[in-house]
Amino acid sequence: MKAISKTALPDLFAALKGRVYVPVREGKGFGFAPWDGEIWPADYQNTIVPPKQILFPQTEDLYSFRMEGEDIAIDPASGPEEPIFIFGLRPCDHKGIELLDLVFRQGPYLDAPYSKRRDNTFLMVLGCKEGLPTCFCTSFGLEPAFAPGADWNMWDLGEVLLIEPGTAKGKELLDGLELFREATEEEVSQAKKLRDEARETITLQAPVEGITEGLQENFEHPLWEEVARKCLECGACTYLCPTCHCYDLQSTSVLGQGKRFRCWDSCMYCNYTLMAGGHNPRPTKRERVRNRFLHKLQYFPENHGEFGCVGCGRCLQNCPVHMDITRFMAQAKDVMAK
Amino acid sequence: MQRITDKMRKRAEELIAEGKAVRFLGWEKGSFWWQSPPVEIKEASQTGRLNWDLFCTANLAKYLQQMQSAEGKTGVFVKGCDARGINRLLRDGAIDRDKTYLVGIPCPGMIDPDKVRSLVGDGEVTITQTEEGLSLQGPLGSRKVALDEVALDKCLTCRHPEPVIYDELLEGAAREAFTGDPYEEARELEDLGSDERYDYWAKELSRCIRCYACRNVCPACNCIQCVFDMDRPNWLDGATNLSNNQVYQMIRFMHVAGRCIDCGECERACPMGIPLRKLAAKVDKDVNELFGPFEAGLDPEEKLPLGTFDPNDPDSFE
Numbered sequence: 153m154k155a156i157s158k159t160a161l162p163d164l165f166a167a168l169k170g171r172v173y174v175p176v177r178e179g180k181g182f183g184f185a186p187w188d189g190e191i192w193p194a195d196y197q198n199t200i201v202p203p204k205q206i207l208f209p210q211t212e213d214l215y216s217f218r219m220e221g222e223d224i225a226i227d228p229a230s231g232p233e234e235p236i237f238i239f240g241l242r243p244c245d246h247k248g249i250e251l252l253d254l255v256f257r258q259g260p261y262l263d264a265p266y267s268k269r270r271d272n273t274f275l276m277v278l279g280c281k282e283g284l285p286t287c288f289c290t291s292f293g294l295e296p297a298f299a300p301g302a303d304w305n306m307w308d309l310g311e312v313l314l315i316e317p318g319t320a321k322g323k324e325l326l327d328g329l330e331l332f333r334e335a336t337e338e339e340v341s342q343a344k345k346l347r348d349e350a351r352e353t354i355t356l357q358a359p360v361e362g363i364t365e366g367l368q369e370n371f372e373h374p375l376w377e378e379v380a381r382k383c384l385e386c387g388a389c390t391y392l393c394p395t396c397h398c399y400d401l402q403s404t405s406v407l408g409q410g411k412r413f414r415c416w417d418s419c420m421y422c423n424y425t426l427m428a429g430g431h432n433p434r435p436t437k438r439e440r441v442r443n444r445f446l447h448k449l450q451y452f453p454e455n456h457g458e459f460g461c462v463g464c465g466r467c468l469q470n471c472p473v474h475m476d477i478t479r480f481m482a483q484a485k486d487v488m489a490k
Numbered sequence: 491m492q493r494i495t496d497k498m499r500k501r502a503e504e505l506i507a508e509g510k511a512v513r514f515l516g517w518e519k520g521s522f523w524w525q526s527p528p529v530e531i532k533e534a535s536q537t538g539r540l541n542w543d544l545f546c547t548a549n550l551a552k553y554l555q556q557m558q559s560a561e562g563k564t565g566v567f568v569k570g571c572d573a574r575g576i577n578r579l580l581r582d583g584a585i586d587r588d589k590t591y592l593v594g595i596p597c598p599g600m601i602d603p604d605k606v607r608s609l610v611g612d613g614e615v616t617i618t619q620t621e622e623g624l625s626l627q628g629p630l631g632s633r634k635v636a637l638d639e640v641a642l643d644k645c646l647t648c649r650h651p652e653p654v655i656y657d658e659l660l661e662g663a664a665r666e667a668f669t670g671d672p673y674e675e676a677r678e679l680e681d682l683g684s685d686e687r688y689d690y691w692a693k694e695l696s697r698c699i700r701c702y703a704c705r706n707v708c709p710a711c712n713c714i715q716c717v718f719d720m721d722r723p724n725w726l727d728g729a730t731n732l733s734n735n736q737v738y739q740m741i742r743f744m745h746v747a748g749r750c751i752d753c754g755e756c757e758r759a760c761p762m763g764i765p766l767r768k769l770a771a772k773v774d775k776d777v778n779e780l781f782g783p784f785e786a787g788l789d790p791e792e793k794l795p796l797g798t799f800d801p802n803d804p805d806s807f808e
Contacts, residue, residue: 178697179762181763201699210699211728211729211731284612285522285612356521381530381556382527382529382530384552384703384706384707385706386705386706386759387699387701387702387703388703388759390701391699391701392699392761402724402728402729404729415727415728416728416730417728418701421719422719426721470761472755472759473528473548474525474527476520476521478521479521
């Protein structure tokens with residue numbers, strides 16, 4: 153385990169060859185922004201928008217086209233991109249990216265823009281000292297102050313950050329820079345203590361046991377209608393979710409030239425999966441709200457063997473009418489047991 | 491608070507039993523100290539879920555739209571802003587007065603959880619009302635404050651804390667109505683040069699993620715189909731960029747011009763912290779200056795400044 157003084161962080165950021173994202177104050181909370189040599193990483197808990205937007209931008213050009221006489225010329229949008237370093241993401245957001253990897257980077261079809269960016273991304277996870285009241289990561293088997301498989305895990309000991317590499321490239325980077333010293337035994341035990349104590353600060357629990365099996369049996373349960381009544385069908389929960397990954401393909405063209413791009417889409421929207429000809433397989437709020445919960449708690453486990461929720465609590469915090477997935481799970485288990 | 495909660499539960503139970511309402515919309519206690527989300531009560535036996543405290547911020551008027559197709563009357567508890575929302579929907583022909591039963595609650599103003607957090611922290615927080623104001627206890631200590639020190643900004647400038655339409659009114663003390671200048675912040679922005687003002691809004695609106703929380707929570711946004719949800723024609727594509735975000739917010743605020751009831755729900759719902767009430771205030775100020783003094787949502791039959799022809803209207807194209 154290595155240590156670096158926090159005052160040396162600008163030296164670290166400057167030494168990294170690529171674009172470095174750090175948490176900064178933004179709006180009424182925090183967000184990730186490229187380090188510009190000036191800004192200092194904020195002491196934050198959870199950013200409002202998760203770092204998924206760095207790897208899977210809300211809007212992304214795919215290619216442009218233009219008429220050349222009788223022909224159409226097509227130019228791919230993405231050129232070579234510089235490596236990405238995300239400094240200070242939390243273990244839940246690291247897990248969120250691992251889950252996006254399952255969707256975009258596995259199986260026969262790779263998502264080219266995502267994969268290309270992800271292959272070149274280095275994740276520097278900062279353990280939480282204390283969860284927010286809305287955090288429930290431990291319910292999904294996560295640890296608030298340790299992310300298995302992260303390039304780096306870091307712990308904030310006040311004056312210094314302790315760093316432990318978790319991958320070969322993490323070790324290579326740590327060994328390759330002369331900014332670090334060996335951590336003392338005392339510091340290592342402090343980090344371990346922080347890690348153990350952080351777990352105790354997560355008080356909110358979601359009842360995950362048997363939820364997938366229960367939901368599989370209750371696709372038409374009247375509970376869906378009841379739960380959906382309160383929802384306003386905005387997209388805040390989905391856009392702020394670290395694992396939601398739906399997008400729409402759109403294009404614009406003016407005077408013989410245009411572009412094809414993708415942008416985030418939300419299953420809460422009335423035109424989501426609306427088909428040519430006007431058919432919508434999810435015609436009302438009931439089907440749309442059901443889809444969001446089932447995607448996290450049933451479809452993701454069925455398709456990938458893992459829950460599609462990491463317990464970051466952003467949806468609980470930001471829903472205008474306080475829809476609460478942990479309450480939903482408790483309610484669902486309750487009615488399904490009857 | 492408890493007295494009003496008890497009264498709410500009792501009246502909802504009685505009204506459902508008497509058949510004056512088939513269901514009731516109110517608020518219940520949420521998962522955390524700072525949440526009192528909307529709840530729909532469908533049986534007299536469920537009225538115990540109803541709760542009144544200083545977090546009953548959500549405007550319930552909008553929910554009446556989805557009740558229109560349901561059988562029977564819907565009872566609704568209304569604060570000042572909910573009541574103006576009801577008038578908005580009635581005036582726009584979006585709901586039927588005969589299908590609603592309104593129980594007014596004089597509103598003391600609601601709490602901004604962030605203001606409480608900044609004083610006593612988050613987590614185990616308890617708020618008790620005392621004769622002087624509020625007593626806050628949290629992980630960072632205890633504080634005694636006046637409600638206005640932690641009230642939502644929108645409540646501090648509320649001109650109608652008393653409901654303006656109801657079938658019956660519960661007893662209670664409303665906050666003092668704001669009589670100051672509602673356009674102070676709009677004026678401050680007007681006083682900036684046009685470049686500075688552009689930069690200000692460019693910075694704010696570049697953060698918009700187009701989750702449409704501001705639109706979906708708005709009682710004036712009651713169109714059955716919104717222009718931004720259309721794909722043929724596709725008036726605005728889904729790309730989030732400054733230009734598109736500006737178009738979205740400008741069109742929305744022009745559409746609610748002279749109809750916005752200043753419930754401030756757009757700003758509260760915005761996860762990105764965009765100061766949307768300032769845009770609303772600017773539009774409202776212009777409507778007032780161009781078409782004479784007007785406050786929306788005070789009367790279900792109000793003549794809308796932008797919906798009524800008057801030969802004396804200013805004609806700046808002359």
